[in-house]
Amino acid sequence: MVSEHHQPIKETLLVGRALLNFTSVFVSLGVFLFGFEQGLMSSLLTNKYFKDYYNDPSPAEVGTMIAILEIGALFSSFIAGKVGDNIGRRKTIRYGSGIFVVGGLIQTFSVNIINLGFGRLISGVAIGFLTTIIPCYQSEISPPDDRGFYACLEFTGNIIGYSTSIWVDYGFSYIENDISWRAPLFIQCLVGFLLFLGSFIIVETPRWLLDHDEDHEGMIVISDLYADGDVESEVAKVEYRNIKENVLIARIEGGERSYQYMLQRYKKRVSVACFSQMFAQLNGINIVSYYAPMIFESAGWVGRQAILMTGINSIIYILSTIPPWYLVDGWGRKPLLLSGAVLMGFPLLIISYSLMLNNKYTANTVVVCVIIFNAAFGASWGPIPWMMNEVIPNNVRSKGAALSTATNWLFNFIVGEMTPILLDAIKWKTYLIPAASCLLSFFCVHFLFPETKGLTLEDMGSVFDDSSSIFSFHSSVNNNSYGSEDVSVGRRVSVSNASAPAPDPLNEVFRQSPAQIARNTSLLRPELDNHGIGGALPQPTQTTPLIYPSKSTKSDIESLDGIAPSDSNVPPQEIEPPSYDSIVEFKLAQQRKPGIFKKLYHKIWPDVDKDNEQGPLLP
Template structure:
């Protein structure tokens, strides 16, 4: 550990002359470097899902694979493919609970370890049944990873860049899919069982790599503060958002905002039960579930799992079908890049609606072309599938996974994400199981089903989904009208001050409520946070830097202080707050520098896993020697 004074203008944060900030750096991974490294590394969790998803799509057309497993029928292939979704469906419920109990980081560790076991079984499988069992275990791992990784990502990402990191994470998933296709294609030149066994071994090694990496990444600050690990939470916040400067005002305010949200949820009776989730946050949950439901029913896994079969049906045979799938995967990866820059500027809704149309229309065209079955069919089907696939990567792919983790409140985030993820896997299972059977039985008509789903999803987004771009996780109640609030701005100046620390927060005060400007003749009204979000012109900038902790009578005339009582949102309840008996609201203060330094010192003095193991072996050796001498 190194504790050094920061420069006067270190990292763009102005500092006072009367004291020097302290930076505590355990490694060079702090600030943006830590955030980017962590985001990229945890994205390996969804990379593995993409890899396993694409791996089988090519292997099931491999002649040596089919010969080794005695020419499995379409139903057996459908079960083997879709059983992964069954494992993921059930484990997604467990993952939510485990994520709440032991943390996001350890849950990713458990998921990656289970993935390693499933991948090893698949590599060694002598029968299609054992291969399916390995896929089932791999599905359990995928359920853990796809439930927790998006939550982890959203909880560490800044509000203004959360969409960027979520879409970049999805790009990692599609890179995994593309990599598996090209790995399959490369090994397909071996004229033996090596052509399909080698990709399975590559999958196993990547699982090992992710498991080892979970000992490096940090826990999310929101989980730490929600479980009262305040010292560690403050250190992680400083490392991620202030280059390790534990006295940085932005880091302190981020701590206050997160901790305030935690305490408000407790006061409001955040029971963390599924019943509470359904009753209190029904709209949020429906948006989260619909986002992942449509992302599957719109036909993406009809393409992802069975693209080589589709291309074979259109006239591309054998290795040509895998090659065309590989070309499709490259375009798929490229299509996921524009949302990095558009999701936080255009917003979530426009991308989803555009994606729905650009998926549905090509799928209708592909079905009609297969119905005609003329000389243009092969080219038309390939083009239509590539466009539909790219439209999904541009829209529903990343945003579908972003919505559950960003719109659900902290007390029930894991449970809500588990339900949304379970919806995804149930839909995925239906698509994976039914697709080869439908392609075999009704052929071109199969494409009409996802195409129609795309059109339905367009109107569902238009009418049901609110826009959430730019909001912090604690601000989501302002657009769903289901969260109570307190009047609280954590800034470092008096009313009307223009301190840089206040500005740097980008108005993080998540559940704040303001009063609109009023004339003398206007009736007194109170504006909720939801109303303010929909009509920003009514905000009062002179209140932006109100300090919680001082008496409100020093800032606003006594005649109007009664209007500062918390206002119930449509479904909110803050009956436990009796503001008439509260004169001063206490500031939520982060841990002091001394407490943080003592904590870091204690952590440094803890023996490492290797040293503990060495000491245990040394102690056992000494005991054995002593027993031998006594004999």
Template sequence: MSDPSVPLVRGKTNHKLKGHKLLYSVSVFLSIGVWLFGYDQGVMSGIITGPYFKAYFNQPTAGVVGNMVAVLEIGAFFTSLAAAHLADNYGRRMTLRSGAFVFTVGGAIQTWCIGLKSMILGRVISGFGVGMLSMVVPIYQSEISPASHRGLLGSVEFTGNIIGYASSVWLDYACSYLQSDLSWRIPLFIQCIGGAILALGSFITPESPRYLIDTDQDVEGLAVIADFQGKELDAHSVQEEYKEIRDAVLADRAVGDRSYTALWRRYKGRVLIAMSSQMFAQLNGINVISYYAPLVFEQAGWIGRDAILMTGINALFYVASSIPPWFLMDRAGRRPILLSGAVAMAIALTATGWWIYIDQAITPNAVVVCVVVYNAAFGTSWGPVPWLYPPEIMPLPFRAKGVSLSTATNWLFNYWVGVSTPIFQELIGWRLYPMHAFFCALSFVLVYFLYPETRGVPLEEMNLLFQDEPELDDEDDEDGSDNGDDEEGSGSGSETSSLMEGGSRRRYSDGSTLPMTNKAQTEGQPGFFGKIMNVFGGNSRRRGSVRGEYNAVGLNSKGKPIRRSQRRKGRPSKSGDQAANVNIDVEVAEEYENLPNLPEDEMEDEREHDIGDVELHPSQGIGGIDLSRRNTRSVEPQ
């Protein structure tokens, strides 16, 4: 007999792109999101050394340049935290779309700025978009990637970031030959094109299946899983993956509280690991090179356009270094890559400081070699892994909040490095590089003793790796055991259900109690924030295209059952998005459980509402397939 927890649907969707083609296409598309803030790093590193840029802003001091470059991180810091609410309530694609739109607006303001204040305003607004993108893209990527390919796809995403950096550096070099303000305005404008492409493309990409299932859009979630696997909706592997995700969702709902406080209380170790990985990704010195590579080369003896040329050559090696993780991440694992990268970076940074200190004729060429080695080591290790690691280790209910904390940590330290680097280069000179080498050594120690290996571990099984899942409260356990003792004739193998009084906790055949819904379904009008999101076509948690409406059957204070409607209806999608393109005109199949001591008339009512199976007909619905009801009175109730 079919598992009643799986929607009984058959057939295929009519989406043309499926399986690995769909997976890789979406991964490449998502890399545009990280391409944008990689591009921003490179474009600013080039234009701040240009004569026309300096003249337009009245020869800005090192402090002004540092704040102009790093103020983007302030905007990114705040929105990377705020975007967790957006991702949890309106979906991964909605967050992606909003971030791309905001980034495009910020880029346009920078392009047509009329002074320092408008440039800083544009940088802050672009930072708002970068914060949302940098938080949601790793989550989105991890949730659609199979465990065996998660490292590969995460590494491909990081390569997109480096390609953005490299392309902006070479564009800066080409535009440096222009004898006007266009030498820096054109590179700033290009990022607007990338942001617009990302925003428009988000309307046709599928939503994360884990988000859909977490918000009770079960049929859509099953359809997306089938598309990514390239199989039919009722294929065994599709239903197994659905059940694995659904079980994890239900298990996490047992605690219910999804606040930042609950995240810290339940998963403090994971949060600290995620935050520290992003912190050391910045303290290890990458933005000393990425943002200020031309200044580093000028300090070593390369002057003017030659410094930008050396930055471009370095960027090509940087891109090449991001390719090996495609093959190593799922073979060698995360820990060996981080440890070896920390050692190589520490040596390269120390050597950079040494060559600048001795200042010999060979210094300019030696510094170029050291910087290339450093960037290659970072691109292979501490570049991709800290973006892959946090969404891997965070459980689904807290994934957005956990990743938002790690991403906010990244932008906070990114800002500190960005502001302090020009000042440190003037104050302490060559000592700046051994200082960051020291942080590389600290990161080696941290990874060696504290970071677990996540290679090949499914997202739903990370709790087995960390062993930090909390147990239910004693009060809950006592209620559950008392309730089970009071039920006559319900042995350990009974398939009867019982819900806690006044709650939404349901007893399953294995004796566990899990809530039926994520939160109470409220039917009020959306608030101001919700109305704004609806303009962009987002689906909130309360307005999913297929929303489960579970009304509990509980026990009153006298131990008698409380009967309420047990119908779950599918509703057509109003968003028009591909991922929610499941139009259901009848009830989704659900087989209800018998309840102990129900009156005979209510048992008859239970049988009348038994929906049975669902057939797919090629007309409309899941990608051109309609869901229709088929009476199966012979279905054995559980």
């Protein structure tokens, strides 16, 4: 039945761009917590009441206490990938924020350095969950042309958290007792609790919903995000078909989700995601983030002055994260990383040289170079690695994100553990190590990283050699001489045989699925313009493997294996989203389900007639 009206069926009060903006800003509280935790402890290390209470901990004790957070995050990031696949991105964020509150309370009321370290370990477990799943969540709800913008916006939230903690520490440093360091530790618990409450409001990602056959809810969320709540919008239907097609193809290929399968099949993609996180740490940012006040003290800024200089640096750091909002989807990911490696390397060399000279210019020189270094990182190696999970296919994205995030925490731990020891042992030479890493990262990006701006998540295979996309030259279904798809203009360009004759446009149509035809209408000849999705098309002039998408049920996906169905008279069937009527029935059934308060009510008064109760109905 075709509906005569386009009545919104909404999952949330907000829809469209408003929903995207609200959700992106809200989930950024997860990375805000990580930034807050980083900056918080860096400033407390120079607090005299903090040092007195913990009996002036040695560099090794400080390094272990700081870096143990990364140990917790390292192990939980592996678990987070599996948890995120099983229970969803939204619930994983909920559990992560709840664990963070527990860890923050342990830190707030700690009685010794071991107790404090244990609290940071628990907080690290939470941060491992949040930093693994939130980038996945962000990439899976963002439209391709704005995915970089929202990822960079998320990173800005991280740096705002870092800066906020510095200024909170600075404000409380005027209190002349232990509250000066316990109060900032408690504030992070309040932010974690706010994120926990918000996890009940935000939507689940449509890709996770469709991957788990929650097709009705998935269609509602897609329409909320991209079509202002209109489930009959063609924009929503095309997006549904695009995602579901990718899900079904992954099932035909075996439905593998193991780490072994991922590393064998998608090794280049995983390398890009992991190398970006590795160099983000080895390039030296946490030498500054964790120990900035100590660095400023070594350069001549003492006590509260060191925290003040760190706070000023953090404001410039925030401002530096804004240009990538507009550059990442236009200029691209790769140019930002290359320029960032250069702009970070030179200040590190100058810091090292200035500390070696140790003259009257050293203090100001170090401040200026640290600010330039932070700004360069904030505009490049800060946001970009967290969004590189976009290159991982949907069926293993959580595990790919887990591995890349674990790489981040492994090298984060190494840097956090070794920095105070190296600063104490080799002093100014310490900064030569990250400077060398900046040089290596430049060549790694230049030779290994492809550019992924503007690609949909489903079309990432077009720039990788892993045969993972039916739209890629490397695909086993589409292994022809015409090359990979130029998704920006909806046509194919040669990457393997420049002298090959131009492909026949009609045959190019038949090499793609009906859903892809609908998305790339420029492939159609004028005489084909009246043929809609699933319409009758002239037969191809030569035999070419076809893709036959079917209805989105597990039992009916054999027609997607690249072989025509046994009944040759059956035309290719498009993947159809749930009908308007079935979505209405689903939504009404959802509304009639008792909420948590109603369930509690029936437990207290079990004799109430539940069958006669009606939930709110759609208009």
